[in-house]
Amino acid sequence: xxxxxxxxxxxxxxxxxxxxLRCNYSSSVPPYLFWYVQYPNQGLQLLLKYxxxxxxxxxxxxxxxxxxxxxxxFHLTKxxxxxxxxxxxxCAVSDRVEDKIIFGKGTRxxxxx
Amino acid sequence: xxxxTQNPRYLITVTGKKLTVTCSQNxxxxxxxxxxxDPGLGLRQIYYSMNVEVTDKGDVPEGYKxxxxxxxxxxxxxxxxxxxxxxxxxxxxxxxxxAGEQFFGPGTRLTVL
Numbered sequence: 717x718x719x720x721x722x723x724x725x726x727x728x729x730x731x732x733x734x735x736x737l738r739c740n741y742s743s744s745v746p747p748y749l750f751w752y753v754q755y756p757n758q759g760l761q762l763l764l765k766y767x768x769x770x771x772x773x774x775x776x777x778x779x780x781x782x783x784x785x786x787x788x789x790f791h792l793t794k795x796x797x798x799x800x801x802x803x804x805x806x807c808a809v810s811d812r813v814e815d816k817i818i819f820g821k822g823t824r825x826x827x828x829x
Numbered sequence: 830x831x832x833x834t835q836n837p838r839y840l841i842t843v844t845g846k847k848l849t850v851t852c853s854q855n856x857x858x859x860x861x862x863x864x865x866x867d868p869g870l871g872l873r874q875i876y877y878s879m880n881v882e883v884t885d886k887g888d889v890p891e892g893y894k895x896x897x898x899x900x901x902x903x904x905x906x907x908x909x910x911x912x913x914x915x916x917x918x919x920x921x922x923x924x925x926x927x928a929g930e931q932f933f934g935p936g937t938r939l940t941v942l
Contacts, residue, residue: 765930
């Protein structure tokens with residue numbers, strides 16, 4: 717079965733610094749991959765998704781992620797953090813064998829002034 | 830406006846008192862799902878539905894029931910709630926099961942005393 721691992725339940729970066737949130741998946745079949753963001757007291761919303769087209773995927777709010785098959789990774793980055801980026805971020809992977817979406821445990825991003 | 834609505838947003842109840850959380854989507858999506866979110870555990874799928882009258886268990890279905898009599902509605906039923914079902918619940922819908930964006934409702938925070 718598929719699994720997804722997000723390294724770091726909490727990540728802190730200074731405003732203006734690079735944001736890097738890590739996501740690794742296990743898959744023997746090329747997956748679909750997603751990043752969702754959850755702002756306080758809200759549901760999740762899609763940041764970006766990879767569905768076997770370009771390996772570098774651009775999303776909303778300046779975020780992007782790169783699919784690296786050799787590393788089974790789909791890390792999320794943003795060149796310059798903004799205070800409004802403070803939220804919880806979830807990586808998700810599709811399991812084409814069991815027909816389901818599996819979510820990571822989430823990474824809470826803190827932005828330091 | 831395309832959206833997923835849930836009601837109620839907040840609910841405090843007592844052990845054993847049956848409750849229903851409603852979920853409705855206006856996007857004509859076939860796929861709908863219920864998740865619970867707990868600290869440190871991320872999102873775990875409770876039940877999902879591929880279409881009207883088709884439902885299936887997710888990863889944590891014990892103590893929950895669902896029904897899908899109409900395409901737009903997917904209520905979550907707790908016949909006899911227990912304190913371990915205290916959680917934040919999300920309903921989601923999508924056009925495609927594996928490759929599509931999931932649209933999430935705003936969440937229902939349930940406390941079972």
